[in-house]
Amino acid sequence: MSVYRRGLVSRLVEGLRYGGGAGQWSWLLHRITGLGILLYLVVHIWDTFLVIFSPASYDAIMGFYGGKIHGVEYPLLRWAFRLGELGLFASVVFHAVNGLRVILFDLSPIRAVGAQKELFWAVVALFFFIMIPVTFIVIHALVAEPTPVAAAIVFPRNFVQAFVH
Amino acid sequence: MAVTARSRRVKPAGGFELAAWYFMRISGLFLVFLALGHLCIMHLIHNVESINYNFVSDRWTNPQTGYIWRLWDLTMVNLAILHGFNGLRQILEEWINRAKSRVVLRTGIWIFAGALLLLGNYAILMFVKDADYLKNRRDASSDAVTVRADVDRGASSRHPAAVPAFDVLK
Amino acid sequence: MSMRTLTVRIKRYVPERDRSPRWEEFKVEADPHDRVLDVIQKVKWDQDETIGLRRSCAHGVCGSDAMRINGVNRLACKVLIKSLPSDVLTLEPILGLPVIKDLIVDMKPFFDHYKSVLPYLINDDPPPTTERLQSPEERARFDDTTRCILCACCTAACPPFWGDNKYVGPAAIVNAHRFIFDSRDRGAAERLDILNDTEGVWRCRTVFNCTNACPREIKVTQAIQEVKQALLTGEVDTHSVVNIHQET
Ligand code: SF4
Ligand code: SF4
Ligand code: FES
Numbered sequence: 001m002s003v004y005r006r007g008l009v010s011r012l013v014e015g016l017r018y019g020g021g022a023g024q025w026s027w028l029l030h031r032i033t034g035l036g037i038l039l040y041l042v043v044h045i046w047d048t049f050l051v052i053f054s055p056a057s058y059d060a061i062m063g064f065y066g067g068k069i070h071g072v073e074y075p076l077l078r079w080a081f082r083l084g085e086l087g088l089f090a091s092v093v094f095h096a097v098n099g100l101r102v103i104l105f106d107l108s109p110i111r112a113v114g115a116q117k118e119l120f121w122a123v124v125a126l127f128f129f130i131m132i133p134v135t136f137i138v139i140h141a142l143v144a145e146p147t148p149v150a151a152a153i154v155f156p157r158n159f160v161q162a163f164v165h
Numbered sequence: 166m167a168v169t170a171r172s173r174r175v176k177p178a179g180g181f182e183l184a185a186w187y188f189m190r191i192s193g194l195f196l197v198f199l200a201l202g203h204l205c206i207m208h209l210i211h212n213v214e215s216i217n218y219n220f221v222s223d224r225w226t227n228p229q230t231g232y233i234w235r236l237w238d239l240t241m242v243n244l245a246i247l248h249g250f251n252g253l254r255q256i257l258e259e260w261i262n263r264a265k266s267r268v269v270l271r272t273g274i275w276i277f278a279g280a281l282l283l284l285g286n287y288a289i290l291m292f293v294k295d296a297d298y299l300k301n302r303r304d305a306s307s308d309a310v311t312v313r314a315d316v317d318r319g320a321s322s323r324h325p326a327a328v329p330a331f332d333v334l335k
Numbered sequence: 336m337s338m339r340t341l342t343v344r345i346k347r348y349v350p351e352r353d354r355s356p357r358w359e360e361f362k363v364e365a366d367p368h369d370r371v372l373d374v375i376q377k378v379k380w381d382q383d384e385t386i387g388l389r390r391s392c393a394h395g396v397c398g399s400d401a402m403r404i405n406g407v408n409r410l411a412c413k414v415l416i417k418s419l420p421s422d423v424l425t426l427e428p429i430l431g432l433p434v435i436k437d438l439i440v441d442m443k444p445f446f447d448h449y450k451s452v453l454p455y456l457i458n459d460d461p462p463p464t465t466e467r468l469q470s471p472e473e474r475a476r477f478d479d480t481t482r483c484i485l486c487a488c489c490t491a492a493c494p495p496f497w498g499d500n501k502y503v504g505p506a507a508i509v510n511a512h513r514f515i516f517d518s519r520d521r522g523a524a525e526r527l528d529i530l531n532d533t534e535g536v537w538r539c540r541t542v543f544n545c546t547n548a549c550p551r552e553i554k555v556t557q558a559i560q561e562v563k564q565a566l567l568t569g570e571v572d573t574h575s576v577v578n579i580h581q582e583t
Contacts, residue, residue: 022543141212
């Protein structure tokens with residue numbers, strides 16, 4: 001008689017439906033942020049390698065990260081990169097703080113493990129404690145020079161400024 | 166036989182998974198400071214939009230602080246790649262559990278990680294300032310005053326050169 | 336309290352009929368003091384006798400009726416209807432083990448892992464003329480992990496186990512802990528060696544699903560962490576009483 005074995009995808013989906021609570025959520029977030037950071041790390045090593053290989057390409061890439069293509073700024077691109085930057089920051093902060101929580105479990109199998117729910121909330125609190133000022137600084141740098149919002153979404157900044165003046 | 170001993174020595178543990186587990190903790194602790202510090206310096210104190218070849222070459226070749234930054238970046242890059250790819254290996258091995266597939270997986274991961282380690286270390290260790298490029302760039306930008314002025318204003322007014330307290334962080 | 340009308344959703348898999356599991360719904364009148372097990376039996380007796388489930392003691396002792404109740408692993412005989420937040424009751428087989436029929440899973444992989452950690456006393460010292468003595472503190476050291484009933488609620492709740500059923504799993508580690516920290520036992524080194532494997536304790540990612548699922552309220556993750564520490568330090572403390580019941 002045949003038994004039913006779940007496939008890979010089915011197990012992933014079923015697993016997400018499991019009501020695991022705080023522990024399962026932080027485990028999942030730790031993985032997702034970890035994978036995200038790794039992806040960024042790979043890209044970042046490649047682009048930094050350009051400093052030695054081709055300074056001009058390096059500057060072009062850095063300009064691109066700043067939302068500029070051939071010296072012309074595209075606000076939509078710029079915003080996308082800055083929000084991505086915030087996402088990266090949030091990922092690293094969560095991964096770091098939650099990693100400390102995991103290390104505590106290893107150091108203290110009784111006290112820290114017994115307080116796992118409280119430690120989860122401590123991680124959440126510390127995360128926001130760090131991320132609120134960080135968000136403020138990054139967004140502030142982004143909007144310090146006001147651009148006309150609606151137009152800025154579509155047109156390069158030079159183009160907009162030509163009309164606003 | 167007497168059973169009074171409080172604790173027993175067992176054969177000292179070893180093995181790859183234990184070492185990997187231990188490495189993740191130690192490197193993680195280092196990276197909390199190195200990576201978060203790096204992010205703060207590059208994204209908060211400076212700004213990604215003001216980072217360019219000029220900035221990086223100054224930072225790595227500064228006679229007083231250049232070595233410190235290179236050492237920092239070197240440690241961070243090596244630990245981060247090993248930490249990251251070992252994490253990836255652990256995640257994938259949870260879902261790919263045929264012995265043969267795992268060998269393929271590990272081989273792939275370590276080759277890729279090794280290549281990145283080479284790139285990262287090479288860039289940091291072998292970097293020399295390309296003065297010609299910087300000079301040409303300056304010349305070129307004075308030719309195209311209108312465009313450059315606008316672009317530079319964006320970067321510089323957001324981050325005026327006058328933040329003397331943080332100059333050392335370059 | 337008055338009777339409640341429950342909608343019972345059961346994930347059915349009948350190998351002769353289904354290629355993959357599908358949901359079936361039943362309506363049942365249930366007393367709030369009934370347990371989930373009673374409700375399933377009612378459905379089976381009155382509405383569809385083909386429903387497959389495993390049960391025996393009906394009192395949380397034998398560990399045979401572990402299932403996924405409203406998303407989490409529980410023993411059907413230990414969940415009261417009055418504790419349900421809504422009138423919908425979903426029942427599924429536990430995850431990570433092959434489904435034989437409806438709520439019945441193949442426990443063989445689970446017991447194979449259990450056997451792999453040598454869950455019996457190992458002591459080749461010449462037998463003493465009286466008993467092998469043990470102080471109350473030494474007995475208390477591993478008291479928590481003696482209470483396991485091998486229901487698989489923990490192992491089938493463990494995310495690493497869902498992906499990798501070669502992982503020895505929390506239940507096996509709990510039962511290894513029970514002997515590793517027993518002062519009369521001499522097999523600690525051998526068991527630790529087994530648990531040091533790629534598929535041993537290092538697969539545990541401290542998700543705590545196991546601890547939350549255990550119907551015996553065993554501190555599963557704590558036991559696992561103690562085994563990890565023993566592996567790291569190469570030392571097994573068989574004496575210090577470890578708080579066992581003070582924080583619940
Ligand atoms: S604590 Fe470890 S064994 Fe328990 S569910 Fe989590 S990963 Fe699995
Ligand atoms: S540790 Fe708890 S959940 Fe796991 S098998 Fe034993 S009794 Fe069941
Ligand atoms: S039937 Fe025995 S534990 Fe539930």
